[in-house]
Amino acid sequence: MTEFESKTGELQDRRDSAPGEEHISEHETAGGLSGYVLGFGLAILLTIATFLAARTDLIYQPAVISALVVLAVAQMGVHLVFFLHLTTGPDNTNNILALAFGVLIVALVVLGSIWIMAHLNENMAAMTPHQAGTMP
Structure with a gap:
């Protein structure tokens, strides 16, 4: 994006945007179609892991709740980064x-x-x- 001249003769920057208006580049981790596919894949894996954690006997029974909470927080993180593009x-x-x-x-x-x-x-x-x- 380049600068352009307004009717009053002032140079204005087109890169100036409103708060909350985001420009996701393809080079970011969560940018473009590949970012959405990666996020979708991670969300599916975490969902499958949640169902397995709830149904399997491999996890110590009192620790199942803790495992589900950890998987839920990871799922929220995936959604925040890959779909809502919340970065630092x-x-x-x-x-x-x-x-x-x-x-x-x-x-x-x-x-x-x-x-x-x-x-x-x-x-x-x-x-x-x-x-x-x-x-x-």
């Missing part, structure tokens, strides 16, 4: 901050809900025998 470049600062803010809000809602539900029992009034259904 300077043009993605706003996108990363928006993602971090979204994760913070979701974490606050989930953890707050768990905290409230865990403490509901402490604040409940005692049940009468009639409410508990233990009356003869």
Whole structure:
């Protein structure tokens, strides 16, 4: 892209773009058709690994949940990099901050809900025998 002259005679840079407007080059890891095919292949492999981890006896049974969480985080990473083109470049600062803010809000809602539900029992009034259904 080159510079061009405006009607007022000023030189303007065509490379100047709006925030969030991305130009993915073919030379990036996640750029072009090959990046999409690689991302799709990795997503399929991680999906198959998830089903195998849930069904197989090769993984110590209490560790299956941990394996599924690790595979889910890897799946999110593949989608963020290969399909949403979220990288560490300077043009993605706003996108990363928006993602971090979204994760913070979701974490606050989930953890707050768990905290409230865990403490509901402490604040409940005692049940009468009639409410508990233990009356003869």
